[in-house]
Amino acid sequence: MGQQVVLISGGSRGLGAAIARRCLDLGHMVATFSRSITPFIEEQQERDPQGVRFHWSSVDGRDDEALKRFVDTLAERYGGVDVLVNNAAVGRFGLFPLMRLGDIDESLDVNLRTNVLLARLCTPSMVSRMGGCILNISSVNALRGNAGVAVYSATKAALDGFTRALARELGPKNIRVNSLAPGYFDSEMVSSLTERQMHKLVRSTPLRRLGTVEEIAEAALFLISPAAAFITGHTLVVDGGVTC
Amino acid sequence: MLTGRPTEAEIEATIHRTIIELLERAGKPVPPFDEEDDLMSTGLTSLDLAALVAKLERRWKIDPFLEAKAITEVRTVGDLCRTYQEHVNAR
Numbered sequence: 001m002g003q004q005v006v007l008i009s010g011g012s013r014g015l016g017a018a019i020a021r022r023c024l025d026l027g028h029m030v031a032t033f034s035r036s037i038t039p040f041i042e043e044q045q046e047r048d049p050q051g052v053r054f055h056w057s058s059v060d061g062r063d064d065e066a067l068k069r070f071v072d073t074l075a076e077r078y079g080g081v082d083v084l085v086n087n088a089a090v091g092r093f094g095l096f097p098l099m100r101l102g103d104i105d106e107s108l109d110v111n112l113r114t115n116v117l118l119a120r121l122c123t124p125s126m127v128s129r130m131g132g133c134i135l136n137i138s139s140v141n142a143l144r145g146n147a148g149v150a151v152y153s154a155t156k157a158a159l160d161g162f163t164r165a166l167a168r169e170l171g172p173k174n175i176r177v178n179s180l181a182p183g184y185f186d187s188e189m190v191s192s193l194t195e196r197q198m199h200k201l202v203r204s205t206p207l208r209r210l211g212t213v214e215e216i217a218e219a220a221l222f223l224i225s226p227a228a229a230f231i232t233g234h235t236l237v238v239d240g241g242v243t244c
Numbered sequence: 245m246l247t248g249r250p251t252e253a254e255i256e257a258t259i260h261r262t263i264i265e266l267l268e269r270a271g272k273p274v275p276p277f278d279e280e281d282d283l284m285s286t287g288l289t290s291l292d293l294a295a296l297v298a299k300l301e302r303r304w305k306i307d308p309f310l311e312a313k314a315i316t317e318v319r320t321v322g323d324l325c326r327t328y329q330e331h332v333n334a335r
Contacts, residue, residue, distance in 0.1 A: 094315060095290045095291065095293070095294055096314040097291075097297070098290075098309050100314055101310055106303075185288050
């Protein structure tokens, strides 16, 4: 695969940063945004002060105009987006009847609306260039019911539906659209779990451990690579067997 | 002077009484508890807590957890009482 322009939402930390790092290792050009700068972003900016292969801007994903400006900038500087990885998400967990409306809105906005809007902004140039790839980062919570994650699950299941419909719609234009549904892996989202909860999670996983962020990133890299050239509309579950 | 507004002591008593009602309705033992006790140590489950908030909303027409406060900020019985004491009469 030649050099691709990869836009990763939520690429400043965690899984998004791990995918970004692997894309950079493979020689791709990576663009990402976040509200505030992170150590990962600073590291990349130090390595590439001219922004030849790494571009970051301070953008609030809930600001439509700012998102559009960000995607327009990529078109001007790099000729458009080849691969969109929709990874932006917030985890606002808790019992649904007690959930704050603000947390519900934020989850729907960041986990779903921002990612749908990014796809809307990136797909016209993919269609005109007859090629592209979209990877939506879903979750095993889209596939199995778990208490305390109702809204999060709804947003991720919505992304999976979006994946399948968009794959049908854009397939004839050689644009692949897939979902990746990670199980529980070592990340900020599980860092708040108690030792007992963590133990329970591990016990319910056939492989008897949490995944690593690198393992999830590798699966993402596979789906956006030519090795997955005949895969579209698919949700790849990477969960150590939790949902089997 | 009668204002129709519950006092802080009345709010606290109502919350304590409602916790006890919920525990009794669930057929659970009612342990002695005070302001410092963790809400969950009373025997309430998280769903009972949701029922408690619904009962208090019917009484005072307010759900402080809808917008103003995250339930995760409430750990003890006293935290819950203070939340209602702050919000019930602030309407």
